[in-house]
Amino acid sequence: MAVSVNLRGRDLEGFYSEAKDKISNMNIPQGYSVFWGGQIENLSKAKDKLSVILPSTFLMIFVVLYLGLKSVRRALLVFSVFRLL
Numbered sequence: 001m002a003v004s005v006n007l008r009g010r011d012l013e014g015f016y017s018e019a020k021d022k023i024s025n026m027n028i029p030q031g032y033s034v035f036w037g038g039q040i041e042n043l044s045k046a047k048d049k050l051s052v053i054l055p056s057t058f059l060m061i062f063v064v065l066y067l068g069l070k071s072v073r074r075a076l077l078v079f080s081v082f083r084l085l
Contacts, residue, residue, distance in 0.1 A: 004038075012039055012040060012043060013040075013043070016036065016040045020036075058079075061079065061082075062075055062076075062079055065078050065079055
């Protein structure tokens with residue numbers, strides 16, 4: 001059985017978290033399972049990729065600053081001024 005949901009005025013992660021908690025408290029008969037797919041699956045994959053890409057990008061920016069300024073202290077100072085998130 002597939003269930004489709006159209007969210008209006010609600011964020012996807014908030015809905016997923018609440019629905020997951022409620023379903024985990026249910027008694028699901030043996031032989032049945034719950035699989036989350038669609039947009040929440042895509043969101044999870046994107047978060048996993050970003051958790052690798054963002055730190056790598058920040059490291060590369062720091063290396064370029066260090067090579068340009070020839071000082072770890074100055075590179076950290078410039079890097080700390082950036083509005084990261």
